[in-house]
Each structure stands twice: as structure tokens, then as C-alpha cells.
Amino acid sequence: MSLTHFSLLLSFFLSFSLPLLSATPYLSPTTLFPNYQNMLKSFKIFTYSPPRPLIFSTTPESLFFSSLLKSPFITKDPEQAHLFFVPFSSHTSTRSLGRVIAGLRNDFPFWNRTLGADHFYISCEGLGFNSNRNVLELKKNSVQISCFPTSRTEFVPHKDITLPPLADPHASNGPTNKTKRHLGFVRFGAVKESSLLSELRDDPEFLVEAGPSDELTFEEMLEHSKFCLFEYGEGDVSGISDAVRFGCVPVVITDRPIQDLPLLDVLRWQEIAVFVGWNKGKDGVKVNSLKRVLHRTCGDEKYEEVRRLCVTAGLHFVWNEEPQPYDAFHMVIYQLWLRRHTIRYARREVA
Structure with a gap:
């Protein structure tokens, strides 16, 4: 992405979100960008x-x-x-x-x-x-x-x-018009083999990838799914970078507060992801309770806003050979x- 393209995108986003601070992926949008420029200079x-x-x-x-x-x-x-x-x-x-x-x-x-x-x-x-x-x-x-x-x-x-985490450098840089056919997507290894994964496989609203796939297929899976599921501490969460870039809102299943999220000083993670708590000593997460949480976030207007913020945040997850x-x-x-x-x-x- 060129500097001009990125600047135009950020200008458009800020003009839309600054009047309503709750609709921004940034912890402090009014200070981030001037501070960034000061950083470059000094x-x-x-x-x-x-x-x-x-x-x-x-x-x-x-x-x-x-x-x-x-x-x-x-x-x-x-x-x-x-x-x-x-x-x-x-x-x-x-x-x-x-x-x-x-x-x-x-x-x-x-x-x-x-x-x-x-x-x-x-x-x-x-x-x-x-x-x-x-x-x-x-x-x-x-x-x-x-x-x-x-x-x-x-x-x-x-x-x-x-x-x-390293994201696919060829991922889309903005929302697409792809229809979200699946409520959730689980990539191989993102959730450990458990009763939850077994239930997800049997639920028609969820797409569970059985094994590694080519990047085009993976991209389509992300673009056609509203949410991407990850299990913090047990599964593979490296795909969270691809999820935010493709507008597949991350759902992080965790048994404790997460304090090491990437870009934690920059992003309001509660605005771009859904966090689902569970207790290892109990029965864990059940699909029905998980689906209730996701459906509460699935109202057309609310979900589209979260997805838009997610995609904007995803621009900051790209690693380039030339920064x-x-x-x-x-x-x-x-x-x-x-x-x-x-x-x-x-x-x-x-x-």
C-alpha cells in the first residue's frame, strides 16, 4: 500500500470516528498520529x-x-x-x-x-x-x-x-463484498481437540478446517466467516493477524485476562475482538453459550462496525521487507x- 493510499484511508477513518470515540480501534486517536510524526522526527x-x-x-x-x-x-x-x-x-x-x-x-x-x-x-x-x-x-x-x-x-x-504475528502480505486491505455465510471459522490447531471442537464440527453454522489449505482457500474461508475462533493458551493464536486483516472478527476463548496482546498500547482490543471466558475446571465452553455471545454481536449494524474497526486495525499487523x-x-x-x-x-x- 502506498503512503498516499494509507494517508487517505486514515483521514477518512478519523473524520468518521473522531466525533464518536467509541467507534475507533485506537486507544487514543487524537494523540496517536501526531505522536507518530514526532517519533519519526526525533x-x-x-x-x-x-x-x-x-x-x-x-x-x-x-x-x-x-x-x-x-x-x-x-x-x-x-x-x-x-x-x-x-x-x-x-x-x-x-x-x-x-x-x-x-x-x-x-x-x-x-x-x-x-x-x-x-x-x-x-x-x-x-x-x-x-x-x-x-x-x-x-x-x-x-x-x-x-x-x-x-x-x-x-x-x-x-x-x-x-x-x-506474521500475516499474509497479500491479504485484502479493506472490507470486501463477500457474503458472510458462516457464523464462525476455526482453523486447524486454533482450538485444541476437545468436546468444543467436536461440537463445532457438527454445527452447520461453523466452518472447521480439517487441515492446512492453500492460501486462496484460506482467504475465502476468512472472508466468508463472521468470526474466527482462537483458544488462548492452548491453541494456535498466530492467525489472529490474518483474521483482523480479512475482517473475520477474532473470538478469543480464554481462562484468564490477556496482557500480552500485540499493539496493546495502540489498539482497543475490546472493540475489534470478542473475548469469551471459560473455566478449565468446569465443562469448558459449550457451543450453545458461545453462539449466544456471537449472536449478540451479530446485529447487522453492530457487527459491521466491529468488522470495519477490525480491518482498520489489521493494517498495522503487516510486516514488510521494506517498512x-x-x-x-x-x-x-x-x-x-x-x-x-x-x-x-x-x-x-x-x-
């Missing part, structure tokens, strides 16, 4: 040199790192940096990571000024709390960028960030920008 990141070539376990991690290095946010002058990036490979052991942090502590003045609070790192699975002093400081103080979902024991809300305005890379950077100067310190005086 935000600077210094990255330490990795001791060896980096190897990441997922494509979003690799895309983020390569995009960061090519971006105008990088500065070679650490005195101008707002944040510092600590690079290490996905397979780095705790002992090796401890040595990396010890090296930063001994060789540079920046870590000790804030004990790492103005530093960030990428770890798809997230770091656990560890007895190693250096790794513990990194975990407690620095911003962790991990993959969604991340174990709740390895994710610190309000500090850490998750990367949007584009407001895409996934820039939204992760924006969340880092919101965390700059967590701890303020006196800058050196220049003689």
Missing part, C-alpha cells in the same frame, strides 16, 4: 555490536531487526539515543547472556546509568526470572520484545511488548517510543 536508538552474527527463531524477529538496522531511528552517537538495543541470538544460553550484560556494564557507561531501564532486547519465547544478576537486571528493567503469545511468567505487563508507514515494524517502534525516558538521567555536558 526518536533515536543506539544498538550495541553483537559478539557474533545473530540468528533469530522467527521471521517477525528477523524482520524487526533488519528493519531497525536500515531505519532512520538508528544513531551512531549513543549520547543522542533515547533507547539502547541489546542484540543476542535466540539460542543464547543464560551464562552467555550474563556475560553480554557484564560486558555492557564494564565497557560502556550507559547500562549503569539506569541499570538497563532504557535498554531493550528481542526474545521470542521471553526470558524467565533468573538467579544470574546480570540476566535478572535485564529481565526486570529492560523492555522485552517477545512473540505472541508469551508465557505469563515471562512477560511483564506495561513494560514488555509482543510482536504482531511502510504505520505497519507492524513502525507500531512496535512506536510502543518503544512510548517507553523512552522511563528513568531520566543527566546528559553529559558537551565542552
Whole structure:
């Protein structure tokens, strides 16, 4: 999508939604876009040199790192940096990571000024709390960028960030005229094998994909379904990016509050998704109760508004080889920008 096309779309959306703040996918639409422009002009990141070539376990991690290095946010002058990036490979052991942090502590003045609070790192699975002093400081103080979902024991809300899952780059960029023939769609692996999945297979209102399919078929499944079901903590939720982009409103089945949703500092997830609670100790979710929740969201006017907001939010889930305005890379950077100067310190005086 071109910058002009995206700007026109955002202008149209904002002119429609700003008079009614409840009809926006954004937490703060009046500040997001001017803040984004300020970020582009001023935000600077210094990255330490990795001791060896980096190897990441997922494509979003690799895309983020390569995009960061090519971006105008990088500065070679650490005195101008707002944040510092600590690079290490996905397979780095705790002992090796401890040595990396010890090296930063001994060789540079920046870590000790804030004990790492103005530093960030990428770890798809997230770091656990560890007895190693250096790794513990990194975990407690620095911003962790991990993959969604991340174990709740390895994710610190309000500090850490998750990367949007990789979405199909060829997904439609706006609502289509496809008829929504199915109430819900469940992709292979999105909901674990259970009594719920068995009931869904037998219900004619739900489309259950029995196995992997080609992308065209998958796209049609999304476009012809009102809702896409995901089970947080048990099933595969990576398809949530494709769901929002195709206007298949995500239905997230969960037994606890979710604090690691992608772009949580940007999007009002309660406006673009449906969250269904369930208790593992009971009978779980029954199809009839699930359908009652979905039908309450299915009134023509209400559903179309949720779907429209969903598609708009989906524009921010796109990972590009060459970053584009407001895409996934820039939204992760924006969340880092919101965390700059967590701890303020006196800058050196220049003689």
C-alpha cells in the first residue's frame, strides 16, 4: 500500500470516528498520529555490536531487526539515543547472556546509568526470572520484545511488548463484498481437540478446517466467516493477524485476562475482538453459550462496525521487507517510543 493510499484511508477513518470515540480501534486517536510524526522526527536508538552474527527463531524477529538496522531511528552517537538495543541470538544460553550484560556494564557507561531501564532486547519465547544478576537486571528493567503469545511468567505487563504475528502480505486491505455465510471459522490447531471442537464440527453454522489449505482457500474461508475462533493458551493464536486483516472478527476463548496482546498500547482490543471466558475446571465452553455471545454481536449494524474497526486495525499487523508507514515494524517502534525516558538521567555536558 502506498503512503498516499494509507494517508487517505486514515483521514477518512478519523473524520468518521473522531466525533464518536467509541467507534475507533485506537486507544487514543487524537494523540496517536501526531505522536507518530514526532517519533519519526526525533526518536533515536543506539544498538550495541553483537559478539557474533545473530540468528533469530522467527521471521517477525528477523524482520524487526533488519528493519531497525536500515531505519532512520538508528544513531551512531549513543549520547543522542533515547533507547539502547541489546542484540543476542535466540539460542543464547543464560551464562552467555550474563556475560553480554557484564560486558555492557564494564565497557560502556550507559547500562549503569539506569541499570538497563532504557535498554531493550528481542526474545521470542521471553526470558524467565533468573538467579544470574546480570540476566535478572535485564529481565526486570529492560523492555522485552517477545512473540505472541508469551508465557505469563515471562512477560511483564506495561513494560514488555509482543510482536504482531506474521500475516499474509497479500491479504485484502479493506472490507470486501463477500457474503458472510458462516457464523464462525476455526482453523486447524486454533482450538485444541476437545468436546468444543467436536461440537463445532457438527454445527452447520461453523466452518472447521480439517487441515492446512492453500492460501486462496484460506482467504475465502476468512472472508466468508463472521468470526474466527482462537483458544488462548492452548491453541494456535498466530492467525489472529490474518483474521483482523480479512475482517473475520477474532473470538478469543480464554481462562484468564490477556496482557500480552500485540499493539496493546495502540489498539482497543475490546472493540475489534470478542473475548469469551471459560473455566478449565468446569465443562469448558459449550457451543450453545458461545453462539449466544456471537449472536449478540451479530446485529447487522453492530457487527459491521466491529468488522470495519477490525480491518482498520489489521493494517498495522503487516510486516514488510521494506517498512511502510504505520505497519507492524513502525507500531512496535512506536510502543518503544512510548517507553523512552522511563528513568531520566543527566546528559553529559558537551565542552
